[in-house]
Amino acid sequence: MNSGESEGLYIWENPGWPRLRYDLAVLAAPLAAVHAAQGYLLGRMADLGLSQRDATTLRVLTEDVVKTSEIEGERLNPEKVRSSIARRLGLDIGALAPADRHVDGVVDMVLDATGAHAQPLTRERLFGWHAALFPTGYSGLAPIRTGAWRDDATGPMQVVSGPIGRRTVHFEAPPAPRLEAEMARFLEWFELATEGDRLVHAGLAHLWFVTLHPFDDGNGRIARAVGDMALARADRSGQRFYSLSAQIQRERKDYYEMLERTQKGSLDVTPWLAWFLGCLLRAVEGAEASLSAVLLKTHAWQRWAELPLNERQIKLLNRLLDGFEGKLTSSKWAAIAKCSPDTALRDIADLVARGVLKKSASGGRSTSYELVTQG
Structure with a gap:
């Protein structure tokens, strides 16, 4: 810690704020790992056709919108989100769920941040995102200022937890009179900073914005949208094939603990960036695993394209490709396909003869079957 930095201060109270610093030597390995994983993922996406890439983008964006809200304790209907994005x-996804103004607002923000990532981030754009998140001007039952910086009319902006009367203050943001200058400085940096790795830029942007906490509500969601915008710029693509928000939601406890520790610390934010890059790596690796399953299914159906399969066989093969739990026996086939045991046996025997299924090597009282993965 620099001699000019004091214990007990919030990060924005340190002399020298907002000159955040980090040790690039510590971050070199995680940066290399994320770049390698991203390159591998994008290379594999080239194996997908246009419709499959669109489907992957739709799935990832749906997860991103649902999970960025879930982090804040708000649950959106996934089908409404998916329909809004489509x-x-x-995109043609068949029947669409009815429009929902609140869902549409979150979707609009996420799509604008990533799809129009090359456009400048301005105060007016942020105000538009905020107004879209709160179309009624209310957060729950409480009226809030929308499309404007907070004014602290009801007291300082604090992040708290616990019941009324026994609340714990985890963080207090800079006072409202400082916001105009603070946000102007942040937005100038976001657009003009060209030094260093773009992934580090995304991690710094996320932390810096959520530390300023410039709105009455919605700061976490907008901070993640700002981070996603920086990642889209780093990828040079508005198509999203991985969801950082979904990974943050899975690691929500660690996310909040790391934020609190960083916001109560010095201007050296190396630990935050190391955690951010680790979380990003896990998000990309999770997307790779999902993509592997998609490609397995795609390649399997390419192999089986000319086979005269009935509806029962198609249904059960899709179940197997989607990760069927347990062993597939003729009795399970009959139960799932709602057919007689004899019909199930004929279906299975036909697929074995065609080289689609084989008997499992594992023993047991009943014969079980598994997919032939090559051929």
């Missing part, structure tokens, strides 16, 4: 991207 409408805006012009």
Whole structure:
């Protein structure tokens, strides 16, 4: 810690704020790992056709919108989110769920941040995102200032937990009179900073914005959108094939603990960036695992394209490709396909003869079957 930095201060109270610093030597290995994983993922995406890439983007964006809200304790209907995204991207997904103004607002923000990532981030754009998140001007039952910086009319902006009367203050943001200058400085840096790795830029942007906490509500969601915008710029693509918000939601406890520790610390934010890059790596690796399953299914159906399969066989093969739990026996086949045991045996025997299924090597009282993965 620099001699000019004091214990007990919030990070923004340190002399020298907002000159955040970090040890690039410590971050070199995690940065290399994330870049390698991203390159591998993007290379594998090239194996997908246009419709499959669109489907992957739709799935990832749906997860991103649902999970960025879930982190804040708000649960959105995934089907409404999926339909809202499909409408805006012009994708045909069949029947659409009814429009929901609140869902549409979150979707609009996420799509604008990533799809229009090359456009400048301005105060007016942030105000538009905020107004979209709170179309009624209320957060729950409480009226809030929308499309404007907070004014602290009801007291300082604090992040708290616990019941009324026994609340713990985890963080207090800079006072409202400082916001105009603070946000102007942040936005100038976001657009003009060209030094260093773009992934580090994304991690710094996320931390810096959520530390300023410039709105009455929605700061976490907008901070993650700002981070996603920086990642889209780093990827040079508005198509999202991984969801950092979904990974943050899975690591929500660690996320909040790391934020609190960083916001009560010095201007050296190396530990935050190391955690951020680790979380990003796990998000990309999770997307790779999902993509492996998609490619396995795609390649399997390419091999089976000319086979005269009935509806029962197609249904059960899809179940196997989607990760069927347990062993597949003729009795399970009959139960799932709602057919007689004899019909199930004929279906299975036909697939064995065609080289689609084989008997499992594992023993047991009943014969079980598994997919032939090559051929």
